[in-house]
Amino acid sequence: MRQPLEAGETTIARANHRTTYPSRIQLVAAMNPCRCGMAGEPGFTCRRGAKCASDYQARISGPLLDRIDLRIDVPAVSAYDMIGYSAGEGSKPVANRVLLARNIQRARFEEIGSNCYTNAAAAASVTEVISKPDEAGETLLRDAAESMKFSARAYHRILKVARTIADLDGAERIGRIHLAEAIAYRTSNERLAAAA
Numbered sequence: 001m002r003q004p005l006e007a008g009e010t011t012i013a014r015a016n017h018r019t020t021y022p023s024r025i026q027l028v029a030a031m032n033p034c035r036c037g038m039a040g041e042p043g044f045t046c047r048r049g050a051k052c053a054s055d056y057q058a059r060i061s062g063p064l065l066d067r068i069d070l071r072i073d074v075p076a077v078s079a080y081d082m083i084g085y086s087a088g089e090g091s092k093p094v095a096n097r098v099l100l101a102r103n104i105q106r107a108r109f110e111e112i113g114s115n116c117y118t119n120a121a122a123a124a125s126v127t128e129v130i131s132k133p134d135e136a137g138e139t140l141l142r143d144a145a146e147s148m149k150f151s152a153r154a155y156h157r158i159l160k161v162a163r164t165i166a167d168l169d170g171a172e173r174i175g176r177i178h179l180a181e182a183i184a185y186r187t188s189n190e191r192l193a194a195a196a
C-alpha cells in the first residue's frame with residue numbers, strides 16, 4: 001500500500017517483467033482506539049491500562065502511519081447526545097469551499113509553471129516554495145519538528161496540509177494557526193495513547 005500512497009502508481013515486478021499501473025488513491029480508514037474499544041472515553045479506564053491503547057495502536061506500522069496525514073479522534077455518540085441533535089453544515093457549502101480552495105491552488109501552480117493541480121500532488125521541492133510560513137508559524141514548526149522528531153516526509157506533509165488549511169481560510173501566508181491545526185491532525189492518536 002505504501003507505493004500507491006506515496007507515488008500514485010504500483011509497480012509489479014516478476015522474473016523478467018515489470019509493469020507499472022496508475023493507482024492514485026485516497027485512503028480513508030477507521031480503527032478502535034484500543035483492544036476493548038473504550039480508551040479515551042470519559043470516566044473509563046481500560047482493564048489493561050495504558051498498554052491497551054499503545055499495544056493496539058502499535059499494530060499499524062510506523063511507515064504506514066507516517067503516510068496518513070489527517071488523524072482524528074472520534075468520540076462515541078451516546079443516546080444523550082442524540083437528544084436535540086441538529087444536522088451540521090450541508091454537503092453543498094462544504095463542496096463550494098473545497099472548490100474555491102482548489103481553484104486557488106490551481107492558479108498558484110499555474111503561476112509558478114508547475115503542472116500539478118493540488119497541494120497533495122506537489123513535489124517536496126515545490127511544496128517548500130509555496131508553503132513558506134510566516135515568522136510565528138516557522139517558530140512553531142521548528143519547535144514541533146524538534147520535540148516530536150518529525151521525519152522528512154512528515155515535515156513536507158505537514159506543510160502541505162497547512163497550505164491547504166490556509167487556502168480553505170483564504171489566507172495567502174501560512175500562519176501559526178494553520179500549522180498548529182496541521183500538526184494536531186498528525187499527532188492526535190499519540191495524544192490519545194498518552195491519555196489512556
Ligand SMILES: [Zn+2]
Binds near residue numbers: 034036037038053
Ligand atoms: Zn482498552
